[in-house]
């Protein structure tokens with residue numbers, strides 16, 4: 001598995017769709033990930049699920065992320081992914097969402113290592129493309145087991161292991177534990193991708209130095225701020241990070257909207273972009289009011305007008 005550089009854009013359900021990935025790539029991401037994709041939904045040929053893994057016209061490297069637990073579904077689903085162009089499959093063992101965990105999938109697999117190992121083995125055997133795994137620190141504080149799981153999983157033929165330094169019961173709160181990432185790095189021979197709390201331009205370089213991981217993955221820090229990827233790359237290249245002006249933020253928000261509408265149609269694109277547009281304008285004057293207006297807008301034209309008017313107000 002090849003990545004272009006050490007700063008990757010994380011898999012993000014509801015966010016890392018094609019529009020987001022194209023922007024992350026433009027910002028220099030060393031690899032991008034799709035949203036998590038259900039093995040069962042693929043096997044049952046759910047049309048919406050096929051759209052989630054549409055990576056046509058995208059430049060690699062792209063990890064197509066799968067979740068599930070049962071080899072009976074994971075094997076055919078992974079093969080469908082490869083038939084549809086996947087050149088790298090990532091297995092989700094980190095999703096904390098109750099509806100996923102109650103099915104024994106996502107982070108719940110950290111509670112059942114043997115099931116998890118069989119799942120990883122099934123994926124590795126099902127396809128010829130590289131398979132990677134994304135783990136959490138453990139299921140809860142009393143069962144931190146990422147070290148032993150990573151050690152076993154590396155022996156199953158995975159190409160890399162990503163570690164999010166939080167337990168499932170932390171969801172996304174509290175500080176990510178980079179120490180545990182460092183411990184995984186010191187225990188396994190496959191490349192480790194560190195994940196959790198990259199918020200500042202210097203954070204990737206700090207995580208690489210503090211943990212020894214081979215690459216870092218940026219999640220929430222990139223919401224409405226894809227420049228964070230480029231800024232972290234700049235610091236790694238010992239250059240000064242450049243911060244976007246409000247004009248550039250609005251231009252990117254408009255581009256993101258255009259891409260979303262292009263790939264999903266106006267109705268879905270507009271609805272799904274509401275929260276992301278609000279993130280782009282977060283610190284501007286009158287952002288709260290604009291957010292309310294964005295949430296009521298039903299079409300692309302209205303959103304474009306709102307964003308342009310907002311920009312004018314910033315100048316005045």
Ligand SMILES: Cc1cc2nc3c(=O)[nH]c(=O)nc-3n(C[C@H](O)[C@H](O)[C@H](O)COP(=O)(O)O)c2cc1C
Nearest residue numbers: 010011012013035036092164196197198218219220
């Ligand atoms: C809204 C949202 C959606 C996410 N979706 C996924 C997903 O589909 N697959 C996955 O492995 N992780 C998912 N994650 C977890 C992120 O990939 C990442 O591990 C986590 O946000 C920690 O990184 P950060 O501190 O940089 O945000 C999601 C996180 C958030 C906030």
